[in-house]
Amino acid sequence: MSVWSSLFTGSSGLNAFGDALGVVGDNIANVSTVGFKSSRASFSDLLGGNAANTQRVGIGVSMEGPQTLFTQGTLQQTGRGLDLAIRGNGFFVLRGNHSGIVGDYYSRDGRIQADRNGYLVNPEGLRLQGYEIDAAGNLSPAIGDLVVEDQSPPRATSSVTVSMNLDASVPLPAPFDPADPAATSNYATSMTVYDSLGNDHRVDVYFSSIGGGQWDWHAMVDGGETVAGVAGTPFEIASGNLSFTTDGALDTETSLGSSVDFLNATAGQVIDFDFGDAITTEGGTGVSGTTQYDGDFNVRGLAQDGLSVGTLSDLQINEEGIMTAVYSNGRALQVARLALANFKSEEGLMRAGNQLFAETADSGSALVGVAASGGRGALSAGALEASNVDLGSELVTLIAYQRAFQANARTVSASDEMLVELANIKR
Secondary structure, three states, X not given: OOHHHHHHHHHHHHHHHHHXXXXXXXHHHOOOOOOOOOEEEEEEEEXXXXXXXXXXXXXXXXXXXXXXXXXXXOEEXXXXXXXXXXXXXXXXXXXXXXXXXXXXXEEOXXXXXXXXXXXXXXXXXXXXXXXXXXXXXXXXXXXXXXXXXXXXOOEOOOEEEEEEEOOOOOOOOOOOOOOOOHHHOOEEEEEEEXXXXXXXXXXXXXXXXXXXOEEEEEEEEEHHHEOOOOOOOEEEEEEEEEEEOOOOOEEEEEEEEEOEOEOOOOOOEOOEEEOOOOHHHHOOOOOOOOEOOOOOOEEEEEEEOOEOOEEEEEEXXXXXXXXXXXXXXXXXXXXXXXXXXXXXXXXXXXXXXXXEEEOOOOOOXXXXXXXXXXXXXXXXXXXXXXXXXXXXXXXXXXXXXXXHHHHHHHHHHHHHHHHHHHHHHHO
16 A cells, blocks of 8 residues: 555545544434434445455545434323324325425324314425225225314204103193193103204103003294294194003103204204113113103103214324314214335435435335234324434444544544655655
């Protein structure tokens, strides 16, 4: 090796370890960056011509490039429902414009939020990808942007379930009078139903004993809430009959019709009133719903299937990536399932900035599927994956690279001194 070549050999070391110091500095700078994956410098030796013994002569070193390390970072609990962390393999799939290039990007940064149009996006505005879930619970066949409606439409009441005990020993009241239902019935209970617009309506159901284990029932609303009624006057929307066995079990239940035209809502709304598992009518036991025992009147349960208009109150995501929207009207709907991507070679991914990666020929195509399947990790909601930078290890590496840089600088200095001596020989 000549003096000249030793000068360039030292120079190669300065360049390589200068670049390596940059890699360590990048890691240390991102020690608190959510979802950041650290890198390490990779070196390779450089060879020149053949020596006298036919061995190749080394002429220095080069840094091939940083290698990204995809080890799991620590999960940090945040308590925010849309903060997501992946436990295991996989990347969130994001789509949009990054640095002027529109395409698919992949990230471990799970800081998700809803934009003004309801789309789930990362801090840069790239849209999170997943599979929509339809009303029947089926996943869409292809991934797409995830959007959450901030309002749940109303649902008109179509069925009412009543469970109670009617006292078998009460006297018979006067014949039922729709104009004065309270005075011509034995008992009454109230519930709320909804029309097609989500308006709530109070329904009073009156029960009149007609003897022999027979009861008539009448469902009434304020007439001012209907097309045909008069405000302040009870208006009947449904009626029927209940019969009980001598053991007090519900034997039959019949309805004489149930249809109402609420103001401004869909006409002809039918509401089915169900009082239990009648023996003859439904082939039931007759005792799990409404009964007629010798005891106080007691309402045990009231339920109806209508809903008012609801606003989005919460968005819940489980470890399988199933996203459930919870609305103020009590409705909870599974709306989507998040997509995760795997790669044959994660190390082949290209860093794109902002904790984003882009696929390359070396990484292979993205293998997209749902969380907690096909080798993809599970999700933790309310948590974020911290940077996987080990600060202590990086500081030790920094010192090692700094010493290597200094040693190569000494090589250059020594070569320079030797060249000076050669120049002085001529003098």
